[in-house]
Amino acid sequence: MDVALAITWLRAAAEAVTADADELTRLDSAIGDGDHGVNMRRGFTAVTAVLDATEFTGVGDVFVRAGTALISKVGGAAGPLYGSAFRAFGKTLPAGPEVGLADLVTALHAGLDAVTRLGGAAPGDKTLVDAYRPALTAFEEAVAGGAALAEAAAGAARAAGDGARATISMTARKGRASYLGDRSAGHQDPGATSTWLIFQALADVTAP
Amino acid sequence: MDVALAITWLRAAAEAVTADADELTRLDSAIGDGDHGVNMRRGFTAVTAVLDATEFTGVGDVFVRAGTALISKVGGAAGPLYGSAFRAFGKTLPAGPEVGLADLVTALHAGLDAVTRLGGAAPGDKTLVDAYRPALTAFEEAVAGGAALAEAAAGAARAAGDGARATISMTARKGRASYLGDRSAGHQDPGATSTWLIFQALADVTAP
Amino acid sequence: MKKFINDPADVVAEALAGLAAAHPGLRVNAGEQYVARADAPRPGKVALVSGGGSGHEPLHGGFVGAGMLDAACPGEVFTSPVPDQILAATKAVDGGAGVVHIVKNYTGDVMNFQLAAELAADEGLSVETVLVDDDVAVENSTWTAGRRGTGATLLVEKIAGALAEEGGKLGEVAAIGREVNAASGSFAYALTAGTTPAAGRPGFDLPDDEIEAGVGIHGEPGRRREKLRPARELVRSALDAILDARPLTRGDRALVLVNGLGGTPLIELYLVFGEVAAVLAERGVEISRNLVGNYVTSLDMAGLSITLTKATDEMIRLWDAPVNTPGLRWGA
Amino acid sequence: MKKFINDPADVVAEALAGLAAAHPGLRVNAGEQYVARADAPRPGKVALVSGGGSGHEPLHGGFVGAGMLDAACPGEVFTSPVPDQILAATKAVDGGAGVVHIVKNYTGDVMNFQLAAELAADEGLSVETVLVDDDVAVENSTWTAGRRGTGATLLVEKIAGALAEEGGKLGEVAAIGREVNAASGSFAYALTAGTTPAAGRPGFDLPDDEIEAGVGIHGEPGRRREKLRPARELVRSALDAILDARPLTRGDRALVLVNGLGGTPLIELYLVFGEVAAVLAERGVEISRNLVGNYVTSLDMAGLSITLTKATDEMIRLWDAPVNTPGLRWGA
Numbered sequence A, B: 001m002d003v004a005l006a007i008t009w010l011r012a013a014a015e016a017v018t019a020d021a022d023e024l025t026r027l028d029s030a031i032g033d034g035d036h037g038v039n040m041r042r043g044f045t046a047v048t049a050v051l052d053a054t055e056f057t058g059v060g061d062v063f064v065r066a067g068t069a070l071i072s073k074v075g076g077a078a079g080p081l082y083g084s085a086f087r088a089f090g091k092t093l094p095a096g097p098e099v100g101l102a103d104l105v106t107a108l109h110a111g112l113d114a115v116t117r118l119g120g121a122a123p124g125d126k127t128l129v130d131a132y133r134p135a136l137t138a139f140e141e142a143v144a145g146g147a148a149l150a151e152a153a154a155g156a157a158r159a160a161g162d163g164a165r166a167t168i169s170m171t172a173r174k175g176r177a178s179y180l181g182d183r184s185a186g187h188q189d190p191g192a193t194s195t196w197l198i199f200q201a202l203a204d205v206t207a208p
Numbered sequence C, D: 001m002k003k004f005i006n007d008p009a010d011v012v013a014e015a016l017a018g019l020a021a022a023h024p025g026l027r028v029n030a031g032e033q034y035v036a037r038a039d040a041p042r043p044g045k046v047a048l049v050s051g052g053g054s055g056h057e058p059l060h061g062g063f064v065g066a067g068m069l070d071a072a073c074p075g076e077v078f079t080s081p082v083p084d085q086i087l088a089a090t091k092a093v094d095g096g097a098g099v100v101h102i103v104k105n106y107t108g109d110v111m112n113f114q115l116a117a118e119l120a121a122d123e124g125l126s127v128e129t130v131l132v133d134d135d136v137a138v139e140n141s142t143w144t145a146g147r148r149g150t151g152a153t154l155l156v157e158k159i160a161g162a163l164a165e166e167g168g169k170l171g172e173v174a175a176i177g178r179e180v181n182a183a184s185g186s187f188a189y190a191l192t193a194g195t196t197p198a199a200g201r202p203g204f205d206l207p208d209d210e211i212e213a214g215v216g217i218h219g220e221p222g223r224r225r226e227k228l229r230p231a232r233e234l235v236r237s238a239l240d241a242i243l244d245a246r247p248l249t250r251g252d253r254a255l256v257l258v259n260g261l262g263g264t265p266l267i268e269l270y271l272v273f274g275e276v277a278a279v280l281a282e283r284g285v286e287i288s289r290n291l292v293g294n295y296v297t298s299l300d301m302a303g304l305s306i307t308l309t310k311a312t313d314e315m316i317r318l319w320d321a322p323v324n325t326p327g328l329r330w331g332a
């Protein structure tokens, strides 16, 4: 992945969360406070502005700056979680204008660790972790099996989608949805859904 | 009219406004504040309590006490208007356990005068005057023509009903409905409707 | 209808019981149905009595206390009080210096207060009546019921109350009340109707993109139905209507009340106040004092009213005087 | 959606402009999006900073002023503020004696305040955090997000604010805040959902005879849906839930807050307070102080919360201390 692809990915992610903002908000209305779509759109609009305004020399830097923008503009649970994830992801990548598949695997781990450290969610808690973790596993296994980026990204996106859908039956134990107790079951988690959109964006921009 | 008939009339009026309280409130919701039915029911419940608790020796006294109860319990525009009307009506009747038709005509005039003095409404202003006045005229003319009470009362009730219905097309110039300007047209006046109920009650209890 | 009540018939009495439990500085007479200052009557002080239908809280019971009302008479919901209770309250708080009745201009309120004032006069009390009729949405005419009393009631009660507290005479207290009323204009919008406990359903239905312009505080429809517009435009229209009736020109000072009708969140009221301030700044009118919140309400109606009062030094001085009531408190 | 707004995206900024115009005693920093006392920083005084999503007004911006908060950071509607604005506010009001962050226990609020506190520490400021988690409707567990911060936030801000105003040290101010929180329990009901400007429709739909029990202040559904019952019964259930989690026994004293969620009229809140007072009287619990009104709201949600705090002499003394903010004022 080079700087241009990193930027292309984030722009595609921005488009995706903007296009689906109403749907994300609808999901968040059912089990949360109805702001996830607005939050993500605001955050990724800020990310886009940073991408527009900055000359990047390193891939990692693209994600660090994007993460910082998310922390500064999103608020709520999603801001610190996504922001820290992108920052950790970017900081873990080696310096320079291009990074390899193995670097991406390591960085994805760092991103998930940041989410877990900050939010303490385990798999099954009905959070974005339930999309992120299977996506990471699929990506890592694909890379281990010799897949190229496009193929690994496609697998990750599929796994994220499956993970997001799997949150429907879960009872939330973290975030606002946990206040609903059993009533959170039957609804798809908004954060898991936006995570899926971000992985899907990578699959889309790398698709042959 | 003797004391017993006076009491019977007021009890019938109480039943009528209680039975139609929701309808009166609905009319008042359209062009007022939606309390006329509740007000009239509360007031006539108090009237009934006074009738239950008091031994009357004079006809006039029945109406004076009823009017006082209305003033004390109704509030709003209807309380003072109906209360003063009944008080003036009762005070104008000659003392004693029985009054004649001519006495009733004079007393009805006194009642209307009280309403006009207090409220200043003219015919056509879309108030209870628009039922009261034609009822009084019909009653007076019937009596002049030699009719008995039952017939005069039936004519008054019919005229009150026509008068109440005629308020539909009027634009209110008094009371709350006047705040609506032109928008008050197209709705029947609640007070005119309750006046009709009271005259109808007299027709009902005197009907042969 | 969904409300936190028991039997609709008991709402007023039970809310008064709650008011009494909450505020030891008030004396609630449940039998006669009035709320008085616990320390009334205060010998030599002109007493202020107001009242009206319930459903406008904190008006009037929430404005009883030092520096404002001596007593309030709550009627049934949206129904003016009866003469008996007004008379009882008047007698209870009369300190020998006379009593001012502050009456919102509604047929029912006017007649019931008038009957009470006559009865009080019969008993040798001096009563002056101040009629409040600030709502410019109603065209004024001697041939109609005239303008309604709305938001300006709060200003009249506060300013006249302050003068009474510092020893103003009966005529002076009534005069400043009338002066405040004459200097005030109000205009209100409703987004939804309120629901009275007795009627059990909203007074009117509105499509999701329409509002009522020129409403009062009794759930009645307004002068006209309009399309919802941005707050900025609604404020301009309202201020045009007010300033047409009560001109304020460059260099004038105003007291401004942006008042919620019960169901509108404070964040919207502040946004609207910002718009009012912008328009008045354009016109060179200085906002001397302001109040933003739910003060003269109409149950759970989503809506708001704007009141402008052309201020004098004396009004501002009396506005700033200490007040200590459940609904308005400063300097105490 | 019908609201008095312009563009939904501008609601928070425009409401802040209105707040600034209305209250000269506040300094609103529009760029960094925080509200501070005009006289901040006060050298040697521990500063209190709170914040959270907008839509809960007067919380928090309306509680900035002498005797309460030094600064508030409003986020977007129902969205916690971001670290940058919390950091900016913290630095703006630090008077050298340290800053207490009062944080309602929501994942987003906790994380954003935590990031801000770390950044502030990096710059050499001393920050203590008081977490408010009084909502007993949420079962507490280290395996969930824990209890929500709701009505008790007002009591924590008032009481800790008073101690800071009279010279309490950083640790003492944080300690009393935590003590008030630990002594408090809240429970809320919603009759209708609120509508955020951004979502444009209510967070949930309820049939005309059902309510949500155990709701928070962000328009989310509650723990369970129930049939509407008389206020008397709802109050008993709520108090049972609170007293289960935060026992008050015969002879104990309580601070009581009956708090409207934005769309419920004051007349109902007083009626409910009357019911609360009756139940506590039965149980031999004395109500030392009370507050009835809209203080910690959820936009236009029709609903209310009840908060009980087991009171100490010190808490009562600090409750009574002067406070001068747009939303709460006495003794000043």
Ligand SMILES: Nc1ncnc2c1ncn2[C@@H]1O[C@H](COP(=O)(O)OP(=O)(O)O)[C@@H](O)[C@H]1O
Pocket (backbone or CB within 6 Å): A028, A032, A033, A035, A036, A039, A040, A075, A076, A077, A078, A079, A081, A115, A118, A119, A120, A121, A126, A127, A128, A129, A174, A175, A176, A189, A190, A191, A192, D078, D079, D080, D107, D108, D109
């Ligand atoms: N502790 C947590 N760990 C991981 N993800 C979380 C946690 N809490 C919340 N989330 C995610 O955040 C999403 C909600 O984000 P958002 O609506 O923007 O914030 P808020 O809940 O503050 O309104 C949830 O759907 C969930 O996926």
Ligand SMILES: Nc1ncnc2c1ncn2[C@@H]1O[C@H](COP(=O)(O)OP(=O)(O)O)[C@@H](O)[C@H]1O
Pocket (backbone or CB within 6 Å): B028, B032, B033, B035, B036, B039, B040, B075, B076, B077, B078, B079, B081, B115, B118, B119, B120, B121, B126, B127, B128, B129, B174, B175, B176, B189, B190, B191, B192, C078, C079, C080, C107, C108, C109
């Ligand atoms: N000035 C008036 N003269 C005669 N009748 C009036 C006058 N004002 C109002 N009314 C009558 O009173 C009725 C309303 O009574 P009610 O609803 O009980 O009182 P309120 O208007 O105070 O709520 C109106 O329908 C009208 O008939």
Ligand SMILES: [Mg+2]
Pocket (backbone or CB within 6 Å): A028, A032, A033, A034, A035, A036, A076
């Ligand atoms: Mg959310």
Ligand SMILES: [Mg+2]
Pocket (backbone or CB within 6 Å): B028, B032, B033, B034, B035, B036, B076
């Ligand atoms: Mg009426």
Ligand SMILES: [Mg+2]
Pocket (backbone or CB within 6 Å): B033, B035, B076, B077, C053, C078, C079, C080, C108
């Ligand atoms: Mg009425």
Ligand SMILES: [Mg+2]
Pocket (backbone or CB within 6 Å): A033, A035, A076, A077, D053, D078, D079, D080, D108
């Ligand atoms: Mg949120």
